[in-house]
Every structure is written in C-alpha cells, then in structure tokens.
Amino acid sequence: MKEIIKRIPIVRIFARKVYSLLFNNLKPFLGSEDYWTQRYNSDGNSGAGSYNRLAEFKAEIINHFVKNNNVTTIIEYGCGDGNQLKLAEYPSCIGFDVSSKAIALCQDIFQSDKTKSFRLMTEYKGETAQLTLSLDVIYHLIEDNVYYFYMERLFNSSERFVIIYSSNYDKEQQYHEKRRQFTRWVETNKSDWNLIHHIPNRLPYNGNNEESSLSDFYIYEKA
Numbered sequence: 001m002k003e004i005i006k007r008i009p010i011v012r013i014f015a016r017k018v019y020s021l022l023f024n025n026l027k028p029f030l031g032s033e034d035y036w037t038q039r040y041n042s043d044g045n046s047g048a049g050s051y052n053r054l055a056e057f058k059a060e061i062i063n064h065f066v067k068n069n070n071v072t073t074i075i076e077y078g079c080g081d082g083n084q085l086k087l088a089e090y091p092s093c094i095g096f097d098v099s100s101k102a103i104a105l106c107q108d109i110f111q112s113d114k115t116k117s118f119r120l121m122t123e124y125k126g127e128t129a130q131l132t133l134s135l136d137v138i139y140h141l142i143e144d145n146v147y148y149f150y151m152e153r154l155f156n157s158s159e160r161f162v163i164i165y166s167s168n169y170d171k172e173q174q175y176h177e178k179r180r181q182f183t184r185w186v187e188t189n190k191s192d193w194n195l196i197h198h199i200p201n202r203l204p205y206n207g208n209n210e211e212s213s214l215s216d217f218y219i220y221e222k223a
Contacts, residue, residue: 032142033098035176040101046080048210049136057202058135058165059087061217066090066131071161073129077154078137079118082106094129096121124153132158136215138166142178151182155190160222162193167214183218193220 029035048054066074072091079085079095081102086109095118097103106118132154141147155162164182171179186193199217206212 029142029175032140032146032176036097036140037099037101040081040099040105046083046102047136049213049215050080050084053211054203054213055084055087058084059089061199062133062163063087063089065161065163065219069131069161071131073159074131074133075127075129075157076133076135077121077150078134078140079103079106082109084135085110085116091115093117094119094127096124126157128157128159130159131161131163133163133165135163135165136213138164138182139177139179141180142173142176147180148185151185151189155186155193155220158222162220164218164220165215166218168216168218179214186220190220192223194223195219196221 045051049058065071066089074090074093076085076093076095079097079102082095082105085093085095085106093116095103095106095116097106097118098121100120103118103120106116110116110118134150134154137150138147141150154164166182167179168181168183169179170181183195186195195218197217197219199219201213201216203212205214
C-alpha cells in the first residue's frame with residue numbers, strides 16, 4: 001500500500017494531509033523532541049520541504065555555495081529522514097538528529113556513502129565544520145531553552161559559515177511550530193557573525209504546503 005501511495009501524487013498528498021490532521025489532533029504536544037520522535041516512529045517523514053521542488057531548490061542553493069566557497073566539511077543539525085541529503089553534493093558531512101529512527105533511516109540510505117555519517121544530537125562531542133546547516137528546523141523548536149541551545153551549537157561549531165533556511169518572524173506556537181525572528185537572536189548573541197546573503201524562496205508560500213514555503217535562505221560568515 002505504501003508503494004502505491006508513493007507512486008500516485010494526488011493520493012500521496014491526500015494521505016499526508018490525513019496523517020497530519022490525525023497526528024496533530026490526537027496526540028498531545030509533549031515537546032519538540034518527543035513530537036519528532038513519535039512522528040518518525042509512526043512512519044512520518046521530514047515534511048514537504050524535504051521533497052520534490054522544494055528539496056531541489058534547497059539543494060541547488062547549498063551545492064552551489066559549497067562548490068564556490070571550497071567548503072569541505074559540513075554539519076547539519078536536523079538531518080531528518082535523509083531525503084534532502086540525497087540531492088547533496090558535499091565532500092564530507094555529519095548529520096545530527098533527535099530521532100533514533102531518523103538516524104537509522106539515514107544510515108540505511110547512505111550505508112555505502114563514506115562521505116556521510118549520522119549521530120543522535122546527544123552524541124555530539126564537540127565536532128566542528130567549515131559550514132553548519134539548519135534547514136526547516138528553527139520554527140520547530142518550541143521551547144525557548146531548546147531554541148537557545150540549538151542556536152548556540154549551530155554557530156559555535158562552525159569555523160566559517162552558517163546557512164539557515166527558515167521563516168524569520170515571530171508567531172505564537174501552533175502545535176509543533178513556533179515562528180521565530182532568529183536574525184534578531186544572531187544580532188544580539190553572535191555579533192562576530194555577518195549576514196552576507198539573504199536569498200528569497202523561489203517558491204514563496206501560496207497556501208499549498210506541498211509546493212511552497214515560508215522559508216528563505218540566510219547565510220552568515222564569521223567575521
């Protein structure tokens with residue numbers, strides 16, 4: 001049945017919407033980590049932003065940046081189910097996530113790819129990279145302390161660049177999303193980092209979550 005759903009776009013979109021409604025309405029929200037752990041354990045995925053045209057847009061921007069800036073080491077915080085990484089052209093990458101199921105999926109998908117490795121966030125041991133990535137993650141960090149800790153690690157573990165793909169405005173929590181104007185946090189807490197590029201989304205939000213997004217690219221460089 002799953003394979004049939006995957007092959008029929010309309011059925012796939014409908015199935016995702018039904019899943020989202022049922023999952024969001026029936027399960028109490030117990031926290032960011034718990035939400036994603038349950039979501040992957042229930043055969044959910046990383047979301048529409050990691051698939052199809054949105055995934056292609058993200059890969060195009062990041063792959064181009066990596067190549068043009070001779071980036072050789074990358075860390076992604078919130079690698080998810082690995083679908084976005086299928087389009088990545090990275091010399092070396094470590095993917096971290098809070099979900100053991102997501103890590104297992106990535107390890108299975110990329111088991112023959114020696115340029116990629118995956119670990120739980122709790123297994124972080126001070127690794128650094130020339131570029132750190134946060135793709136469609138920040139607005140899923142509901143708790144303020146979780147958000148602060150995540151941002152600190154995102155910037156502190158980067159040697160040169162940080163790329164954030166997210167919305168950038170404040171909005172109160174709506175189940176598993178809480179929009180944040182993260183650029184203000186960076187200006188206040190990371191004054192030694194400069195915003196060098198803001199790249200608007202090629203597929204700006206039009207009401208269809210499957211084909212458009214509220215996220216833009218924000219690229220920072222260490223002063």
